[in-house]
Amino acid sequence: MCGIAGLVDSLGRPLPPEAMESLQAMTASMAHRGPDGCGHWRDGPAALGHRRLSIIDLSTGAQPMEDAHGRLAVTFNGEIYNYREIRAALEALGHAFRTCSDTEVILAGWLQWGPRCLERFEGMFAFALWDRRERTLFCARDRFGKKPFFYTLQNGLFAFASESSALRRVPGLRLDVEAATLARFLAYEYVPSPESIYRQVKKLPPSHWLELREGRVTLGRYWSLPAPEPARASEAELGRELERLMAQAVKRRMISDVPLGVFLSGGIDSSLVAALMAGQAPRIKTFSIGFREASYDESAYARSVARMWDTEHHEHILSAEDCAGLLPEIVTRFDEPMADPSIAPTYLLSKVTRQEVTVALGGDGADELFAGYEHFQGFQAARLYNALPRPVRRFVVDPACAALPASDGYVNLRLGAATFLHGARQAPWLRVQDWLTALHPELQRQLWRDPAPLGLDAPQLFASTRRTFDRSSASADLDRLFHAYCRQYLLDYILVKVDRCTMMHSLEARAPFLDRDVAEFACRLPTHMKLRGLSRKYLLKKALAHLLPEEIRTRNKRGFLIPVARWLRDKLKPLVEELLGEDHLRRQGLFDPKTVRGLVHEHDSGRRDRRKELWTLLVLQLWLAHNKPDVS
Structure with a gap:
């Protein structure tokens, strides 16, 4: 690296x-x-x-x-x-x-x-x-x-x-910046390739x-993701082949002349990497981040895996509130803006890991290749929603979703339901990206002082998603979605975050799930081997379950839990007032102060959860203030 x-x-x-x-x-x-x-x-x-x-x-x-x-x-x-x-x-x-x-x-x-x-x-x-x-x-x-x-x-x-x-x-x-590129950033929370x-x-x-x-x-x-194929072996045979390929991928990534270890979050993916690595080397080193606040702490899961495989476990416990103070510094160190709040714990995990090793393996890529995200189930659920009679949707489902409770926590049922309904009404190629989007076209038309030349209709704003979706060699929409996740979300969001956070500490990160043999195997699997009913990563979990403690096998996926909604009201409030305040926005001349003020007020009052919109806007303003590019 x-x-x-x-x-x-x-x-x-x-x-x-x-x-x-x-x-x-x-x-x-x-x-x-x-x-x-x-x-x-x-x-x-x-x-x-x-x-x-x-x-x-x-x-x-x-x-x-x-x-x-x-x-x-x-x-x-x-x-x-x-x-x-x-x-x-x-x-x-x-x-x-x-x-x-x-x-x-x-x-x-x-x-x-x-x-x-x-x-x-x-x-x-x-x-x-x-x-x-x-x-x-x-x-x-x-x-x-x-x-x-x-x-x-x-x-x-x-x-x-x-x-x-x-x-x-x-x-x-x-090197200058187009406002149209900033509009795409506000939609995606990153700049989609091949654009910068x-x-x-x-x-x-x-x-x-x-x-x-x-x-x-x-x-x-020189290489393309293969399309799904009919299964040519039994489920048991496929499971054994997957375990062999994963063990081989981990072994390949243990080649090093310097010390190496594993990022261990306690999730299924990193736990499998740790287990396979422990099976090939004496007493491996594992690293995890924990939080003092019980509602954000998942370190017990990582400890469970470490005990099962007798690893030399290194755990760093901090306050989730401490991460808020780090975010502005980290955001400004990125060469491009990225609005993923989990960069703070990823940055800290990289820092403590580098104190012991120079190389760390992780679980990146498994969710994209083996259907680990809830969005894939949501894609299927949207089909059922759209198949309902229109009166049932309008007078039963939609009002029931609007009546769900709101929360500042990791799970906000009302926000989740509203996000689902908005995306469910979109075309298949746009549906999941709509769920991921921070500032939708309709909001951006109000946000920009001069929106006319920016191409804020969905086909233009999300042209990258449409191209990626259409370039898949798969025929089914869900399989095209898997392809788009690998070629866009994984590429420009997950891998960029890990590369930048690890490299800030001169730490090399390796991803066994992105081994060519593993990836081609996963892409060729029929959909029901990855997503079966409510079970995500079906074959991966079933084939490698014996490597995991029971509590890891049955838990749902969760990323680093970051209380952004609350931070925007307290810890980060001075930054919000400075960079999203009327004086700064008028001097800058890009955004309508009244619209931004309305977003802040909605969030502060609790009327509507605007964490994604405000955090993405704040990240952009931090990056622009630090880099000072010409914007046209």
């Missing part, structure tokens, strides 16, 4: 001397991604930079790295878990190696197979490879986008980095490569 950056003159002209100063500034801005070393390399029109977090081959794996013949140079972020097998195959073909690193395997793999080397790599990665002979730059990103890659091409200069904020260190690059927060910057999509040749940028896909 590292930070990479680079500059290339797309027309092949030598870079000016000051380009190296810019490159050094770019890598310096990402020192948290690689505190163990820094390297820079230059050849005529190309310059590559690297910040190193040493994981494999601690003594000889420095980057940027050249091949033995001096034709290629690469800067690489991530891990190739099967690099030893690939190395053996390359040695059999006559390649010799000077190091024990996975980086050198990328160089030899490219020389042997060209872009098709990506088909062989199992791992998480983003890399850029300069070919001296061909005068081309080849870049690639892993299958799920675990590792970030931002790029821009302006005035003949191609620049890339692991964080978009590093690009701001290059003089002459224009900056108008001129793109994200390389997962499972894609990029080639810069003679001033032109070309993109290509």
